[in-house]
Each structure stands twice: as structure tokens, then as C-alpha cells.
Amino acid sequence: MIDRVRTAAHQNWDAFWNFHLGSWDGQWVRYNPLGEVSENFLSTRNFVSNTDRSIIHQHNQYFYHDKQIVEKKWNYNIQDHCRDDGFMHPASDYMRGLAFANGSAAWLVPRCEAEQYFPIELFLASKNLRLSVGMLYDTSGELQRVACIREHRSDFGASPWCDSIQVIPKWNVEANWQGISQVVDLDLSRSFFHDSFYLNHSAEDNEYFFPDNIVLRCPGKVPAHQAFTISALWLESDFQIKTISASYGSNSQLIDVRHQQFTH
Template identity: 30%
Template sequence: MDNINTDTIPQLQNWNNFCHYHANSDWHGIWTRYTPNGQEIESFQCVRSFHVSEDGSEINHQNHYTYADGKKETKTFEPYKKPIINCLFLDNSFSWGSIKVESGSNFGFETGFRYKDRRVSVAINYGDRGSLERITVISEHSSTFASAISHTTKELSGSWEGTAKTITPDWIVSSPVATSFNQLENFSEDYQVLDLLNGISIACPHKIETEKEFVATIDWLVNPDLLQRGIRKYDASGFRSFTLETFNITAC
């Protein structure tokens, strides 16, 4: 057996989660952009392609855009070299983005989930003065462009039971623990809470500041009996952790 530096094992697991849940697929997505108040700005199509090389040492990534005016564009990214990737993959979920709030710099992140042949993600962007600027909801299917799903988290009722797992920037994953469900509406007035397309809801600060703690939460109501929640946590020093919470409705 080859000798493996134990320090790289968590990083390799992160890479393997990327390959298992998201790679070797062409994700057909509808990208919908919103103002900070949830008003739709634009919508367009994009196919995100992730393909593993034959020897498994890298993943090639291309985005193929088709805009509302018919214009097409392809963006090719530098190959991801095993096991280095600037994204955390926790089971079927993922999150990546800015590590620290810096004065005069833009700030943003993307958090997403996969369930069977569907993926959803949300990208949230702040301007260089720290104000919420734009929200992008990406709804994807592994084989075709799917139509919107009408259910929202406003329809939630009944009793929900959940488990939570957390991953830190050094790829260490916690053991699952029980967690209780709290509506996003319980956040303070400092947070923008929106219900958007395809069972997506968000809660994020209206404004972020340097050396201030905050969280950014994305909910996906996968179906009436299953909800997944991704939480990015920041403290005074910067990005601290990403948590995946999975809730199932309990029988009456």
C-alpha cells in the first residue's frame, strides 16, 4: 500500500465528495438574478460541465452560457488538480467563497446541494462597501433544463427532525448531531430573509463589516418531506465553518 500523509486524508475525502456528487456531469441550469429585495433582474441558461481526467488526477470545468438575447459564451477554468480545490464538499452539499471581509473589496460566496438528478445553489454578492448587492439562484438538472418547482418554505408545517454536520477550512468533518428546526424568519432585522424559486430561501445580513461575526443560511425544500440547510459562519477573523443540516418531517 502506498504511504499517504495523514494530513492529506481529509483533503482527499473533500476531493472524493466533489467527484462522487458533482463531477462527470453536465449540469443544465437556469440562473436567476435578484436585487437585494428579491426582485428578479434577469434569467439565463448555463451548462456547468465537470469531467474527471482518465487518470483521476484533475477535473476539467467549463461553463456554457446562453443569454436571453440569444448570445452564447463559454468560459473555461483552470483544471482542478487533485486534491487541491477551493471549495468545501460536505456529503451532497458544497460551499465556497470569500474567506474574510475586507474594507474596499467585494465579497461573495456560493452554497449548494445535490439530490438525485437535481442541484440547486445560491450565490450571494456584497459590494466593496459591504452592502448586499445581488442574489443568484441556480437550479440545475443532470440531463435537461428543468421547469421551476412551485413549493416554498412558507408551506412548512408539522414537526421536523434534523441532523447537522460541520466542516472546517482544514477539511475536518464533525460527527453528526441532532439539531432542531428554526424558521429563517426568526433572524433579527439586520438580516434579509427571502423566499425564492424552487423551494429556496435565504437569510443573510443586509450589510457586512470587518471583524464582525455573521452567518449566511441557504434553505432548500427538496420536497414536502425533506429540507436541507447550508450555513456559512464567520467570526472576527474570517470564515470559520460550513454546516449542513438535513431535516425530515416526522409522522403525526
């Protein structure tokens, strides 16, 4: 077997699975582009691996209010799904995963193609908690829906997330946040640098302020021949902020994924 420590692709594979293996209980809420709730349900996402984590089994269960249960299963293996531009989702050969060691990650499309659906899911995590925000653009580039998923490890006990599902009014945080930005480029090379943070509201992008201090910022329509960024923010506590963002160039190609941690 290839020495996984020496390849960027395998480091990326390990960064995701070393954190996310196990069972996660959660609540999914989907919203229309105006921020109105369109659907919500409970879930379990379970990830099991073999000894060396070269084979992963994923089992999702969705529990709807009408008592319907929907199940989905996928299998990953390091030979077929660990690629030089990220790990591939078995359900979509054009999506890739880029991951950081602390659980932050992005499922995305490396290049936004015309007449192709454009989905993204951005993860932020802390020990036994994780959240993800997702969005789906249709084949014309219009934002079709967004989602917020709040999960905790199944053996963690009762969920610490609140029960609210409605978007909330925009809020601000004070300046003087300092921390580290970590970057994964399209070729999976990694870098980091010291950085600062200030929450600027965007007049051009859609902003969704979800419960539990989670924020999603994304364009209402994928801009043609213009650079754009899709980002998520989590005010984890009064003293810590985490963000993750995916930036695309004017050629619709992914530039990089950035994860930031700031303290105040």
C-alpha cells in the same frame, strides 16, 4: 501520489467531484438586493475529469435571450488547487470550496477582507438535481446582488424545476423536524450531531423566498466586528428539508460550513 483517503484536503476534493462531475443544465436568475429580477438566462455547466479525478475540466455556457452565448473554461488539478483550507477556484485564488459527500457544498472566502469583493455560492443537491444560491458583496461590504440557480443533470430529461423566476411571499413550515447536522471546520475537520429545526424569520437579515421552495438568508451589509451567517434552505418535499450555512466570526474569519438534513 499522496493517499487521498488519509488527508482532509483530498477528502474534501473527492466529496465535491464524486458528485458534481458531468453536465448540468440550468436556469440562472439574478436579483437586486430588493428581490427584483435583474437578469435571467439558461446555462450548461460541464465537469470532466481524468481517470483518478486529479484533473478537472470545467466548461460553462450561458445562453442569453438575445441569442448571445458566452463561454468560460477553467482547469483544476489536485496539485495546485487542492489546499488545506479547501479547494481553490482557478478564477479566484482567494476563494475556497468546502464540500459534503451528498453534493452540498460552498464556494466562499475563508476571510472577509476590507476593500475586497466578497462572493459566496451555496449548493444543495439530491441525486440528479442541484440548486445554488449566490450573493456578491462589494468592496464596501454592501450587498450588490443575489442569485438562484436551479439545475438538473443533462441526461436526466426535462427539468422538474418550475419556470417561475419571481420571488414569492414568505412561508412557514411546522415544527418537529429532526435530523443530522454535518460540520466542516476551517481546517477541514468534520463532525456531525443529531439536531432539530424550526424556521425562524429574521428581522435583521435579508430573506429571499425563491420559486421551488428555496430560501436565502444573508445580511444586507457585512457587519463590522460582528459574527454573521449566510444560509440556504430547500424544502425538497413535504417531508424533507435541507440547509447549508457559512458562519463567520467577529474577526471576519470563517468558523465553519454546516449542512443539515431534516425529516418530518
